[in-house]
């Protein structure tokens with residue numbers, strides 16, 4: 001469940017967004033770029049009300065990569081690797 005993504009040059013941290021901000025953005029059905037693997041994704045709210053992103057089917061993203069996105073992506077992948085081997 002990705003919680004971090006880029007949209008319109010901004011980093012979005014799903015759990016930290018206000019309900020109003022989240023619903024307004026979600027209503028626009030934007031394609032965001034996920035920090036975990038650089039693919040496109042969408043906004044979703046779980047049954048329990050957790051704001052998160054889901055992976056889209058394509059990996060094409062035509063806007064410029066925000067500064068620092070590659071580094072943040074690598075950190076995310078490292079974290080996921082360590083999270084996986086701890087299980």
Ligand SMILES: [Zn+2]
Pocket residue numbers: 002034035036037038039055
């Ligand atoms: Zn991902």
